[in-house]
Amino acid sequence: MTNKQQTIELLPCPFCGEAPILASGYNIEGAYISCTNQECCCMPQSDATATSNSDGSLNIDEAIGEVIEAWNTRATDKHLPALVEALEEISRWADRNYTQRLGDIAKKTLAALPPELRNN
Numbered sequence: 001m002t003n004k005q006q007t008i009e010l011l012p013c014p015f016c017g018e019a020p021i022l023a024s025g026y027n028i029e030g031a032y033i034s035c036t037n038q039e040c041c042c043m044p045q046s047d048a049t050a051t052s053n054s055d056g057s058l059n060i061d062e063a064i065g066e067v068i069e070a071w072n073t074r075a076t077d078k079h080l081p082a083l084v085e086a087l088e089e090i091s092r093w094a095d096r097n098y099t100q101r102l103g104d105i106a107k108k109t110l111a112a113l114p115p116e117l118r119n120n
């Protein structure tokens with residue numbers, strides 16, 4: 001198995017927080033990143049199959065790039081801004097309509113998020 005020097009940092013396993021391993025090479029025809037913590041509830045793995053270069057060799061570097069992007073993309077990256085916007089709208093609506101309990105729930109949820117995610 002080829003061990004490639006990686007310059008892009010891998011995010012920890014989303015389920016257990018442990019550092020994952022990256023493996024790549026011709027014998028696996030691409031690359032994969034996997035959690036190897038035996039106590040992890042999910043032990044997730046991302047795979048990328050290498051495409052063939054014009055000379056018939058496998059493009060392992062491209063597969064490594066793909067698998068790193070897949071592993072480092074989290075569902076929350078894409079969906080969190082829309083969720084924050086919806087909570088802020090609920091909060092404003094509740095304020096206008098004197099629905100204090102609903103507004104309190106939305107504000108409490110927003111307050112639990114990191115400040116950089118909030119719009120105001």
Ligand SMILES: [Zn+2]
Nearest residue numbers: 013016035040
């Ligand atoms: Zn894990």
